[in-house]
Structure formats: structure tokens, C-alpha cells
Amino acid sequence: xxAKLERQQALNDSRRALMLDAARSVFQRLxxxxxxxxxxxxxxxxxxxxxxxxxxxxxxxAWELCRGLSYSFxxxxxxxxxxxxxxxxxxxxxxxxxxxxxxxxxNVGPDADGSIPEIQSRALRDAG
Numbered sequence: 588x589x590a591k592l593e594r595q596q597a598l599n600d601s602r603r604a605l606m607l608d609a610a611r612s613v614f615q616r617l618x619x620x621x622x623x624x625x626x627x628x629x630x631x632x633x634x635x636x637x638x639x640x641x642x643x644x645x646x647x648x649a650w651e652l653c654r655g656l657s658y659s660f661x662x663x664x665x666x667x668x669x670x671x672x673x674x675x676x677x678x679x680x681x682x683x684x685x686x687x688x689x690x691x692x693x694n695v696g697p698d699a700d701g702s703i704p705e706i707q708s709r710a711l712r713d714a715g
């Protein structure tokens with residue numbers, strides 16, 4: 588059983604490497620610059636991604652923190668106002684992230700009509 592799992596993992600690694608090489612080739616041909624994060628077990632990555640929590644330690648390579656203003660990356664009717672970051676929390680998270688050498692990717696989830704819900708736009712306005 589272990590040998591079968593190892594063969595499958597090697598095949599998956601090979602497929603990921605081929606897909607990454609193909610994407611790089613297309614980017615190069617089109618003159619597009621890009622970077623690869625470490626999600627989905629990429630065989631090569633330019634930076635690490637943490638979701639929702641700033642790491643306790645300072646990472647030893649390029650990294651970003653990716654999160655929504657609440658617990659979702661979209662509008663979630665089940666979320667309560669207390670589930671959302673306020674402006675002060677956004678600023679504190681940004682400061683901690685930058686102080687540890689990271690980048691912040693903060694997701695805003697629009698409504699179905701494309702508008703930004705007030706609770707999210709208020710947090711952004713308050714953050715400055």
C-alpha cells in the first residue's frame with residue numbers, strides 16, 4: 588500500500604511540475620511576469636502563504652497573509668457583525684505583517700450586485 592501511495596505522489600509531483608513549466612512558458616511567451624505561491628504543494632514557489640493568522644515567528648523567506656475581513660472570502664449571510672475586523676484590527680494586522688516582512692492580501696467580498704457591504708467598507712475607511 589505504501590509503495591502505491593509513493594508512486595501516486597511521484598506522479599502528482601510530476602504533473603504539478605509539468606503544469607508549472609507550461610504556465611511559465613506561456614507567461615514568458617506573452618511577456619507576463621508572475622510569481623507562484625506555495626499552495627497546493629507547488630514544486631517551486633516564490634513565497635509562502637499564511638491564511639487568517641500572522642505567523643508567530645518571522646518566516647525565513649518571502650510570505651503573505653491572505654484573509655477576508657471576516658471568516659469568509661465572500662458575503663456570508665450567517666456571519667454576525669462581531670465576525671468582521673474593524674479598522675483598528677486591520678491596521679494592527681497590517682503593521683504586524685509588515686513588521687515580520689510579509690505582505691497583506693485582504694479580501695473584500697462584494698454583494699451579488701457588486702457593491703461592497705457597509706460593514707466591510709466601514710472597516711476599510713476606518714483603517715485609512
